[in-house]
Amino acid sequence: MNQSFVVFFTYLLLSAAANTLDPEMKAGSDFTRATCDRTSELKDLCISVINSNPCEDLKSNLTGFLAIFINETLHVVIDDHSYLLNQTLNGQLDNRTLQVFRSCASQYQMSKDSLRVLLEDELLKQHNADLNMDLGQIDNYLALCEMEFEGFIEEPSAWKTRYDYVSSLLILSLQTTNLIKCNRIHVC
Ligand SMILES: *[C@@H]1O[C@H](CO)[C@@H](O)[C@H](O)[C@H]1NC(C)=O
Ligand SMILES: *[C@@H]1O[C@H](CO)[C@@H](O)[C@H](O)[C@H]1NC(C)=O
Ligand SMILES: *[C@@H]1O[C@H](CO)[C@@H](O)[C@H](O)[C@H]1NC(C)=O
Ligand SMILES: *[C@@H]1O[C@H](CO)[C@@H](O)[C@H](O)[C@H]1NC(C)=O
Numbered sequence: 001m002n003q004s005f006v007v008f009f010t011y012l013l014l015s016a017a018a019n020t021l022d023p024e025m026k027a028g029s030d031f032t033r034a035t036c037d038r039t040s041e042l043k044d045l046c047i048s049v050i051n052s053n054p055c056e057d058l059k060s061n062l063t064g065f066l067a068i069f070i071n072e073t074l075h076v077v078i079d080d081h082s083y084l085l086n087q088t089l090n091g092q093l094d095n096r097t098l099q100v101f102r103s104c105a106s107q108y109q110m111s112k113d114s115l116r117v118l119l120e121d122e123l124l125k126q127h128n129a130d131l132n133m134d135l136g137q138i139d140n141y142l143a144l145c146e147m148e149f150e151g152f153i154e155e156p157s158a159w160k161t162r163y164d165y166v167s168s169l170l171i172l173s174l175q176t177t178n179l180i181k182c183n184r185i186h187v188c
Contacts, residue, residue, distance in 0.1 A: 029059060031059065031060065031061075032046075032047060032050050032051070032059060033047070035062065035065060035179075036050065038175075038179065038185060039172060039175050039185060040185070042168055042171060042172050042175070045168055045169070045172060046172055049068060049069060049072050049169070049172070050065065050068060053068045053071075053072070055068065062129075062176055062179055062180045063123070063127070063129050063180065065176050066123065066129055066131070066173060066176045066177060066180065067119065067123055067124065069169060069172045069173040069176055070115060070118055070119045070123065070131075070173050071119060072169055073115060073166065073169040073170055073173055074112065074115040074116065074119060076162075076165065076166045076169060077108055077111050077112050077115060077166060078112055080108055080162050080163075080166060081105060081108040081109060081112055083162065084101050084102075084104055084105040084108060085105055087101050088101050088102055088105065094153070096152055096153045097153055097156065100145075100148045100149060100152070100153070103145070103148055104145035104148065107141040107142065107144050107145045108141070108142070108145070110141050111138045111141045111142060114134065114137065114138050114141075115138060118131055118134055118135070122134070129177055129180045129181070130177065130180075130181055131173075131177045132174060132177050132178060132181070132187055135170060135173050135174050135177060136174070138170060139167075139170050139174070142163065142166065142167065142170070145163075146163060174187075
């Protein structure tokens with residue numbers, strides 16, 4: 001065995017041991033860990049959203065996970081929408097940013113309405129978890145807002161941070177609906 005192989009192998013053993021000892025990982029159930037592992041780069045976000053949701057009964061299957069992710073996305077979109085309205089009212093924005101924020105507020109309003117319908121009607125009442133198209137539409141609403149900045153003005157960094165976060169949550173929801181339908185995170 002050459003030396004770099006030994007080093008690599010030791011590294012694998014150590015990182016496996018570190019994973020078993022990680023308190024946050026230990027706190028989550030095996031199902032949470034196994035599911036979140038499948039979301040690759042969004043794994044940490046996945047674990048933290050699941051662990052911070054108090055509804056333990058939703059954590060036993062993928063449909064419950066989807067409800068948790070969509071619920072979280074809805075809360076964040078509601079908060080982003082209030083932020084946009086607040087910014088447009090406080091008189092500090094330049095005219096162009098003001099225009100973009102006003103237009104974004106209507107995209108976020110539509111996203112909010114759609115997410116409510118998805119969660120309350122489709123998922124919880126009708127048990128329809130095949131939400132890829134609807135989630136894709138919401139993704140488009142939010143992306144339209146981002147596109148309004150392009151080529152005109154610099155996007156405020158506080159807003160960009162908010163967009164990146166909600167966008168990651170939406171991707172987690174999309175991945176979960178794909179896992180339910182296709183048993184993989186990509187659309188089928
Ligand atoms: C998921 O879990 C919930 C709550 O335990 C249960 O009501 C539901 O039937 C389960 N769904 C599937 C698809 O197993
Ligand atoms: C959604 O979040 C709200 C507020 O945190 C909570 O009251 C509600 O039970 C959650 N619903 C689901 C399906 O997670
Ligand atoms: C609006 O923003 C200001 C300044 O950032 C803050 O003090 C105020 O609480 C916000 N109002 C609402 C309704 O969010
Ligand atoms: C911004 O809008 C106000 C009111 O509509 C106007 O008076 C002002 O000239 C505008 N500023 C610029 C830079 O366009």
